[in-house]
Amino acid sequence: xxxxxxxxxxxxxxxxxxxxxxxxxxxxxxxxxxxxxxxxxxxxxxxxxxxxxxxxxxxxxxxxxxxxxxxxxxxxxxxxxxxxxxxxxxxxxxxxxxxxxxxxxxxxxxxxxxxxxxxxxxxxxxxxxxxxxxxxxxxxxxxxxxxxxxxxxxxxxxxxxxxxxxxxxxxxxxxxxxxxxxxxxxxxxxxxxxxxxxxxxxxxxxxxxxxxxxxxxxxxxxxxxxxxxxxxxxxxxxxxxxxxxxxxxxxxxxxxxxxxxxxxxxxxxxxxxxxxxxxxxxxxxx
Amino acid sequence: xxxxxxxxxxxxxxxxxxxxxxxxxxxxxxxxxxxxxxxxxxxxxxxxxxxxxxxxxxxxxxxxxxxxxxxxxxxxxxxxxxxxxxxxxxxxxxxxxxxxxxxxxxxxxxxxxxxxxxxxxxxxxxxxxxxxxxxxxxxxxxxxxxxxxxxxxxxxxxxxxxxxxxxxxxxxxxxxxxxxxxxxxxxxxxxxxxxxxxxxxxxxxxxxxxxxxxxxxxxxxxxxxxxxxxxxxxxxxxxxxxxxxxxxxxxxxxxxxxxxxxxxxxxxxxxxxxxxxxxxxxxxxxxxxxxxxxxxxxxxxxxxxxxxxxxxxxxxxxxxxxxxxxxxxxxxxxxxxxxxxxxxxxxxxxxxxxxxxxxxxxxxxxxxxxxxxxxxxxxxxxxxxxxxxxxxxxxxxxxxxxxxx
Amino acid sequence: xxxxxxxxxxxxxxxxxxxxxxxxxxxxxxxxxxxxxxxxxxxxxxxxxxxxxxxxxxxxxxxxxxxxxxxxxxxxxxxxxxxxxxxxxxxxxxxxxxxxxxxxxxxxxxxxxxxxxxxxxxxxxxxxxxxxxxxxxxxxxxxxxxxxxxxxxxxxxxxxxxxxxxxxxxxxxxxxxxxxxxxxxxxxxxxxxxxxxxxxxxxxxxxxxxxxxxxxxxxxxxxxxxxxxxxxxxxxxxxxxxxxxxxxxxxxxxxxxxxxxxxxxxxxx
Numbered sequence: 001x002x003x004x005x006x007x008x009x010x011x012x013x014x015x016x017x018x019x020x021x022x023x024x025x026x027x028x029x030x031x032x033x034x035x036x037x038x039x040x041x042x043x044x045x046x047x048x049x050x051x052x053x054x055x056x057x058x059x060x061x062x063x064x065x066x067x068x069x070x071x072x073x074x075x076x077x078x079x080x081x082x083x084x085x086x087x088x089x090x091x092x093x094x095x096x097x098x099x100x101x102x103x104x105x106x107x108x109x110x111x112x113x114x115x116x117x118x119x120x121x122x123x124x125x126x127x128x129x130x131x132x133x134x135x136x137x138x139x140x141x142x143x144x145x146x147x148x149x150x151x152x153x154x155x156x157x158x159x160x161x162x163x164x165x166x167x168x169x170x171x172x173x174x175x176x177x178x179x180x181x182x183x184x185x186x187x188x189x190x191x192x193x194x195x196x197x198x199x200x201x202x203x204x205x206x207x208x209x210x211x212x213x214x215x216x217x218x219x220x221x222x223x224x225x226x227x228x229x230x231x232x233x234x235x236x237x238x239x240x241x242x243x244x245x246x247x248x249x250x251x252x253x254x255x256x257x258x259x260x261x262x263x264x265x266x267x268x269x270x271x272x273x274x275x276x277x278x279x280x281x282x283x284x285x286x
Numbered sequence: 287x288x289x290x291x292x293x294x295x296x297x298x299x300x301x302x303x304x305x306x307x308x309x310x311x312x313x314x315x316x317x318x319x320x321x322x323x324x325x326x327x328x329x330x331x332x333x334x335x336x337x338x339x340x341x342x343x344x345x346x347x348x349x350x351x352x353x354x355x356x357x358x359x360x361x362x363x364x365x366x367x368x369x370x371x372x373x374x375x376x377x378x379x380x381x382x383x384x385x386x387x388x389x390x391x392x393x394x395x396x397x398x399x400x401x402x403x404x405x406x407x408x409x410x411x412x413x414x415x416x417x418x419x420x421x422x423x424x425x426x427x428x429x430x431x432x433x434x435x436x437x438x439x440x441x442x443x444x445x446x447x448x449x450x451x452x453x454x455x456x457x458x459x460x461x462x463x464x465x466x467x468x469x470x471x472x473x474x475x476x477x478x479x480x481x482x483x484x485x486x487x488x489x490x491x492x493x494x495x496x497x498x499x500x501x502x503x504x505x506x507x508x509x510x511x512x513x514x515x516x517x518x519x520x521x522x523x524x525x526x527x528x529x530x531x532x533x534x535x536x537x538x539x540x541x542x543x544x545x546x547x548x549x550x551x552x553x554x555x556x557x558x559x560x561x562x563x564x565x566x567x568x569x570x571x572x573x574x575x576x577x578x579x580x581x582x583x584x585x586x587x588x589x590x591x592x593x594x595x596x597x598x599x600x601x602x603x604x605x606x607x608x609x610x611x612x613x614x615x616x617x618x619x620x621x622x623x624x625x626x627x628x629x630x631x632x633x634x635x636x637x638x639x640x641x642x643x644x645x646x647x648x649x650x651x652x653x654x655x656x657x658x659x660x661x662x663x664x665x666x667x668x669x670x671x672x673x674x675x676x677x678x679x680x681x682x683x684x685x686x687x688x689x690x691x
Numbered sequence: 692x693x694x695x696x697x698x699x700x701x702x703x704x705x706x707x708x709x710x711x712x713x714x715x716x717x718x719x720x721x722x723x724x725x726x727x728x729x730x731x732x733x734x735x736x737x738x739x740x741x742x743x744x745x746x747x748x749x750x751x752x753x754x755x756x757x758x759x760x761x762x763x764x765x766x767x768x769x770x771x772x773x774x775x776x777x778x779x780x781x782x783x784x785x786x787x788x789x790x791x792x793x794x795x796x797x798x799x800x801x802x803x804x805x806x807x808x809x810x811x812x813x814x815x816x817x818x819x820x821x822x823x824x825x826x827x828x829x830x831x832x833x834x835x836x837x838x839x840x841x842x843x844x845x846x847x848x849x850x851x852x853x854x855x856x857x858x859x860x861x862x863x864x865x866x867x868x869x870x871x872x873x874x875x876x877x878x879x880x881x882x883x884x885x886x887x888x889x890x891x892x893x894x895x896x897x898x899x900x901x902x903x904x905x906x907x908x909x910x911x912x913x914x915x916x917x918x919x920x921x922x923x924x925x926x927x928x929x930x931x932x933x934x935x936x937x938x939x940x941x942x943x944x945x946x947x948x949x950x951x952x953x954x955x956x957x958x959x960x
Contacts, residue, residue, distance in 0.1 A: 004785035010775035011791060014839060017772065017831045018794055024813055025806030025832075039380030057687070087703040101707055104714065107936040109893035111913045112929040115922070116713035119720060124554040124728045126716055132729045140556050140728060141477045148540045165710065215799065222802030224896060229917055232540045233483045234690050239804050246808065247369035249400030249679075251376045258808075265805040272797045276789075279796075333904060337919035364904035365915055374903055381815035387905050546919035555728045575725055575735065 026265060033258035040251045049255040061235035063263070066221055069152040069237070073159035074216035078209050080160070081167025088168070089175055099172075105165045110225040113158045118230060121146040121157060147230050154230040155237070159220045167212050174208045175201075211278035218271035222264050238264055318416055322357065325608035329360040332612065334392025336365015337546055340570065340631050348624050353615060359608055364388075368397045375406045375600050386602035389609040394595040395433045398441055399675035401598065408599040408606055410439025415610060417617035418442055421637040427671065428594045429636070434507070434674035441596035442613045445625065445633035448592030448669055449491045450660060451561045452568035452583040458558045461584040465499050465526055471559070472533035478558040480534050482548055483541035483690065484682035488563045493685050494678075495590045497523040498670045511676040517684050524688040531689070541690075553577055565665060566632025569656025573629050582658035589668040594636060623649035628656040714933070721926035740923040744931070750907070758908040759935065761823070761898075762891040765830040769887050770880055772831070773838030780839065781846030799836045806832065807900040814901060821903035829901045830891045837890060838883050845879035881947030885940040892936060909935070 008015075031037075034045040053059050088098055105113070120126050128143040137143055147154030178201070186196040220226075227237035236244065238260055245257035330353075336342055342363065350361040366374075371391055378386055393401065401407050412418045422429060422443060429443050430436060453461060458475065462468040472479045482489030497506070500523045509515050531538030535557060542548050545562055552560035553576045562568070571577040597616065599609045615621060619642060622635040635650060642650075655662065673681075720726070721740060723733035743749055779785070780792060810829055811820060819825035853875065857867040895910045902911075909932045916925040 003783050007779040007783040007785040007788075010779040010783075012775075013772035014776035014795065014835055015791070017828070017835060018798070021810055021813075021828065022794075022798055022801075022806055022832050025808075025810035026801075028809035028812050029805065040376075084703075084706055087699050087706065090699045091703055098703060098707060101711060104933075105710060107889050107940060108714070108929075108933060109889075109910060109913075111893075111895065111910060111917050112717070112925075112932060115917050115925050115929060116717055118917075119716045119922070120713050124551075124556045126712075126731075129729050129731050133731060145536050145540070148536070148542070150539060161710065161713070218800030219802075222800065222804065224802065224804055225914065229914070233543070234540075234686075239802060242804060247367070247373050249369065249372050249397060249404075251380075251404065261805055261808075265801055268801040268805070269797065272793055272800050275800065276793050276796055331904075336915055339921055339924060364907075366904045370899075377811060377815060378820075381812060381820075383815055383820070387821045387903055544919060546921070550920040550922065553725075553727070578727075 029258045029261050029265075032255050033262045035255050037251070037254060040254075042252065042255070049259050053256055053259040058235065058241060059260070062238045062241045062260075065152060065235040066227075066238040069155050069159070069227070070217045070221040073156045073163060073220055074213050076156070076160050077163025077167045077216050078213045081164045081169075081212070082171045082205065082209065084164060084168040085171035085175055088172060102165050102168060105162050106169070108162070110158065110162065110223065111229065113161055114154075114226055114229040117154055117157045117161065118147060121154060123147075148232055150232045150234070152227070152231060152237075155226045158226040158230065159216070159223075163216045163220075167209075167216070170208050170212050171205060174205060178204060207278060207282035211275060211282050214271055214275040214278055218268055218275065221271070222268050317414060321414070321607040321610055325357060325359055325605065325611045327358045328605050328608045329362055330389045330605055330608040330612050331362045331364060331387055332390045332392075333364045333366050333371050333388045334390075335367055336363075337544065338564070338631075341633075344625050344631050348630075349612075349616065349621065352621070353612060356615070357611055359611060361612060368393055372397060372401055372404075372406065375401070375602070376404060378602060379404070379406060384602050385604045386600055387604070388600045389603045389605045390612055391598050391600055392444065392595065393441060393598050394593060395672065396675040396678040398432050398437070398596065398598065399435050402435070402440060406601055407440045408601050408603055409441075411599060411606075411610055412437075412439040412442045415442060415614040415617065417614050421617060421619070421641050423638040423641075426638070432596060432675065433593065433672045433678070435676075437596070441598040442617065443636035444595050444597045444616060445622075446592065446594050446636055447563045447633065448565050448585070448665055449488070449495050449561060449563055449590040450565045450568070450583050450585055450665070451559060451590075452552070452577075452581050452658075453559045454552075454555075454578055454580055455582050456578070456580040461582070462559075463584075463587040465496055465586075469526070469530055469533070472530055475558055476533045477535055477537075478556075480536070480538075480541060480548070480551075480557055481561060482545050483543065484685050485679070486544050488545035488548070488561060489541065490678060490682055491563055491591050492561055493523075493527070493681060494673055495586065495670070496527065497681070498591065498673075499523075499586055499588045500526055503670055503673065506673060506677070511674065511680060513680050513684070516677065516680055517688075520681065520684065524684065527685070527689045538689075552581075564632050565634060566628035566655055566659055569659045570628040570630075570632050572657050579657070583660045585660055585665060585668045587668070589670040591672050592666075592669040593672040619646040619649055623653060626650060627653045628659065632656075634662070717926050717929055720922050721930055723923060740927045743924075744927050754907050754909060754912055755931075755935070757823075757906060758892060758910075761827060761830065761906070761908060762888045762939075764827050765834055765891040766884050766887040768827070769831055769834040769838045770884060772835060773842050773883065774876070774880070776835075776839050777842030777846050781843040781849075782851050795836055795839050797836070798832050799840075803833065803894070803896040803900075807896050810897075811900045820901065821905045823906055826898055826902045826906045829897045830894055833894065833897070834887045834890050837886050841883040841886070842876065842879055845876050849875055878947040881943045885943035888939045888943070889936050892932070 033049060034047070035042050035049055036045050084102060088102065091098070108116075118125065122128070123140045123143050123145065128137065128140060131137045131143065146157070182200050183196055186200045187193065191199070222239055224239040224243060228240050228243070231237055231240060242257050242260035242264065245253060245260065248257075332345065342365065345361070345363050350363070353359040353361050368391070371388065375386070375388070412424070418424070424430060428446070432441065458471060460467070460471070462471045468479070481492045484490040484493055497520050501520060506516070506519055509519060542551065548557070548560045549562070549567070549571070551557045553571070560568075565583075568577060568581050568583045572579060572581050597613045599606055599613075603609055617637070619637060622637050625631040625633045626635050639647065719733065722736050722738060724735040724737035724739065726733040744751055776795070780788070780795070807829070814820040814825045819828070854867045854872050857871045858864070862870070892908070893910060895914050898906055898908050898911055909928065913925060913928050913932065916928060
């Protein structure tokens with residue numbers, strides 16, 4: 001009991017901020033999604049806004065779009081990030097230069113990452129010009145559309161660019177702390193390099209890979225800037241649709257935006273739960 | 287009351303009103319001194335779209351120093367989209383905040399309509415501005431009405447805009463004079479033409495221009511702001527835009543999010559035809575070396591939409607007097623002429639030519655509108671007044687539903 | 692696990708090129724005036740954008756100052772709140788711990804869009820909307836989780852033996868904390884500080900909603916430039932952003948190294 005009091009005392013500043021600002025910031029949005037917005041005279045709670053949004057033509061495509069780009073970019077980031085970490089480890093110099101270089105995308109914000117992807121992958125971007133110079137295409141038309149496209153490739157590219165180094169950093173730490181004896185014993189006992197990786201290393205990496213995947217997935221699902229700047233006109237990612245509805249000049253439209261915000265928050269909280277589950281697994285493994 | 291006495295009462299009231307308005311300029315004039323005094327040494331926060339660096343530079347390097355020098359006012363320019371500005375004012379009104387940070391807001395069209403409907407503006411104030419009384423024709427159609435909605439002195443004209451197209455004459459030999467020729471050009475050069483997606487301001491204006499070209503403005507202006515009625519009326523135009531899709535950039539499946547992207551795509555040679563609500567954008571960019579020398583601007587034969595854009599003061603502005611001084615200063619001939627120069631901004635002036643002295647007129651005549659520009663009177667003759675403000679969001683939605691899909 | 696095959700370094704090189712080439716292109720854009728299709732390098736260069744960055748009208752100094760002061764303040768406050776919270780989560784067990792852990796984790800995944808509008812309403816009523824203090828408080832929400840997470844791991848690895856020993860030897864709680872615990876967690880605090888600074892500096896929606904245009908940070912300047920396709924100007928401000936972040940991270944890393952090298956009692960527990 002005494003330790004419980006002590007614990008909560010220590011936690012007070014953090015809990016105050018998170019309770020008042022995080023939960024307290026979400027509460028009005030939650031209420032407004034049910035049409036409760038007394039400041040503009042809406043006092044009757046109703047499910048009509050939910051029904052209208054869910055039944056509208058843009059909601060499902062937006063939701064699926066957001067889920068899709070989150071899944072693809074996070075999966076790609078985890079796979080390629082693990083690969084990058086392995087490469088850094090095997091060349092043996094990972095600590096210094098290469099490691100520092102590989103960490104640069106972490107400090108670059110999403111807005112700048114969008115600019116980078118635009119410069120590279122747009123119809124008249126660097127990649128197109130390289131392809132032109134080497135004779136693969138003869139005009140910008142020949143270039144497939146990689147940004148602003150309905151598949152959200154541009155957005156995925158942004159998340160990959162940011163996510164791969166992040167995943168690599170996590171995996172690198174785990175790999176480095178891993179007992180190399182395990183690997184050596186496996187290969188001495190006759191396992192091929194691939195088998196040793198598959199049955200020894202991978203299971204030990206799995207908790208970190210899973211938790212990183214969930215973290216990246218959750219973050220990119222709710223993120224606003226990349227799809228806002230480089231996403232397609234249709235379907236819009238869910239956060240972008242929510243923002244668009246939010247700045248509608250008619251205040252009685254606000255609940256539509258809040259319905260979408262609530263959906264995003266709900267899915268994000270599910271992912272938080274999943275993430276904490278994997279984190280616990282990670283701690284048990286180490 | 288007898289009929290006679292009603293007339294007498296009405297005459298008396300009319301007389302009183304006339305006396306009041308005759309005296310008003312003098313009343314306001316004496317008030318103006320007080321307004322100037324109250325604003326001296328203060329900061330005025332000027333909120334508006336910050337996406338055009340030329341506009342920002344003009345405000346920062348011409349208007350701000352001028353205000354500082356003449357009135358000791360520090361102009362603080364903040365770039366924020368009008369949607370966000372209105373949203374902020376709405377939230378502040380709901381929370382009862384009376385000392386807002388926004389003093390001047392750049393506004394027009396459906397946003398002004400929404401602002402007035404939600405009582406977000408301070409005013410009426412235009413009659414208090416000396417330059418407004420002197421140089422602006424308050425009864426003119428594009429000053430008294432903003433997208434068909436009466437301004438009633440709650441916003442002061444800032445500049446005039448008209449949708450203008452520009453093309454690379456080297457690759458697109460003929461200027462499309464209307465929608466049919468536009469379709470022909472798109473078929474001949476597939477993938478090189480596009481327009482920004484509504485609700486972007488320019489993209490929305492393009493859609494309205496096409497609508498007016500095919501259906502005619504008169505047919506629409508008399509309709510109620512009802513989605514189904516409008517949908518039926520603009521159906522031929524939507525059909526045209528759907529027919530245009532396959533020949534557009536990205537086969538019409540994705541559209542640039544803003545006119546600024548159009549500008550870059552044109553500069554890069556990705557598209558052959560661009561458009562802008564700033565009439566002299568293209569000559570300005572040619573002069574800056576961004577657009578090719580072969581760029582020429584044009585408008586449709588049936589005209590392109592044009593409107594006036596305004597400045598207003600929020601209901602809870604902390605520095606309303608400073609705001610009025612700033613707005614008044616922007617109405618001086620010097621300010622209007624300096625932004626008319628395409629090398630600076632290229633925004634059309636709002637002052638009544640007849641009210642200017644010969645020296646003041648010379649300021650405008652000496653401006654070189656630049657290479658390949660559409661001559662001003664030609665442009666103004668092919669100018670279609672904008673549709674009513676409350677039509678705009680509805681038309682944008684119809685476009686999204688019918689064309690974008 | 693070292694290998695001598697040439698394949699790995701080559702692949703690594705390709706990887707790093709892919710990751711860093713865009714940054715190089717960005718630097719080139721910052722000095723390009725005209726770069727039309729299909730040239731691989733700009734057709735015309737110009738230092739105009741850099742000149743205008745350092746001119747009076749770009750308001751570089753106020754923006755930079757606000758950004759650094761804001762991020763710095765957020766970092767300090769976050770660390771101050773994170774250290775006790777991390778101690779509780781890392782060393783103590785108490786009822787409701789898993790709920791607290793989830794709450795602490797949530798802002799990492801739940802986007803600012805979920806709580807920024809509501810926070811704005813709250814701040815309006817408290818009278819701190821559109822203020823520096825308000826934005827500072829708001830930034831604590833996304834930053835605290837990172838600080839707490841990193842420091843929790845540090846506390847967990849550290850254990851409480853050393854601090855208990857100091858108490859047994861007669862030190863007061865404050866003395867034990869200041870002279871034993873603090874120096875030991877300092878390296879962790881420094882790494883966390885670097886990350887917190889970047890998280891705060893990168894915030895857009897929060898600064899936008901809660902600052903109302905009065906608080907202008909590097910992110911606030913950048914996003915409209917990227918959205919409106921002002922490539923050269925965006926490139927210049929992006930370079931500035933990256934430089935500021937790098938500088939701060941390097942400073943934090945030096946601080947961390949200095950703290951770490953002066954103590955090696957870490958592994959005694």
